[in-house]
Amino acid sequence: MIASLCIGGADFQTNGLELVFVSRLPRTLAVVLAGVSLAIAGVIMQQLARNRFVEPGTTGAAEWSTLGILLVLLFTPELSVLGKMIVACVFALIGTSLFMLLLKRLPARSDMLVPLAGIMYAGVIGAVITFIAYRVDLLQAIWVWMQGDFSMILRGRYELLWIAAGMSLVAYITADHLTLAGLGKQVSTNLGLNYSLVFAWGLIVVSLITGVTVVVAGAIPFVGLVVPNIVSQIRGDNLKNSMPWVALTGAGLVLCCDLLARLLRYPYEIPVGTVTGVIGSIIFLHLLLKPAPKVRGGAV
Secondary structure: OHHHHHOOOOOOOOOHHHHHHHHHHHHHHHHHHHHHHHHHHHHHHHHHHOOOOOOHHHOOHHHHHHHHHHHHHHHOOOOOHHHHHHHHHHHHHHHHHHHHHHHHHOOOOOOOHHHHHHHHHHHHHHHHHHHHHHHOOOHHHHHHHHOOOOOOOOOOOOOOHHHHHHHHHHHHHOHHHHHHHOOOHHHHHHOOOOHHHHHHHHHHHHHHHHHHHHHHHOOOOOHHHHHHHHHHHHHOOOHHHHHHHHHHHHHHHHHHHHHHHHHOOOOOOOOHHHHHHHHHHHHHHHHHHOOOOOOOOOOO
């Protein structure tokens, strides 16, 4: 975070305090909040789908959020940022729910089949977005949300991310219920859990986090996929124990990727979504080829 505050193209000596409080501090906070929220959303999604290779970016949630924003730009471009957030969250909930329904119809539930189906599902929605945006000449406008980027973050333009952070905190409070839901409907119901209610609650949390993050910073891939997998190999699958580490690691990963995005072509910037896509895809391939780790600490 200190490095993030000190790095930038503007002259730090001229207007130091104003630069920090108007631009660099809001950007750093936005990066941290986005990393925390996306990592938490990923671990919740993996519990609900009972698959360690899913996250909002591989289940179509981010693409559906972007589709909602595109429709807003097309039909009600004067809608406020809060309105865009609401629409994006609703579309993320629709997309996530459709993916979970798709999972029930898959002939097998192997670790590899589920994320591949999710990537194809997200790819179809992404193609629809690109086609519509191209036809109505909004391709350049929608690109801001299709590719994660923090370069435009200033004071007054990131505060919605505190909503995502608040939902992450609420998810931590209900972590024990989400852990039980990850055992499956039959087992969790036998243990006294209202599975349907917890399942719906988890989808709502994931959708809110995804929608808010896409509206503020755009789609940032692979954070919710690789971070929970890394942490689970060290801390186990009990969410109450692992969630703080998931949040910390998610913030650290996005911060590092944002610093790389700012330094690789300094003083110009690469979209942080590109950096996380490259690094995350490498880790994702490693996870796919690596045997499933033994659980340490137990699920309950």
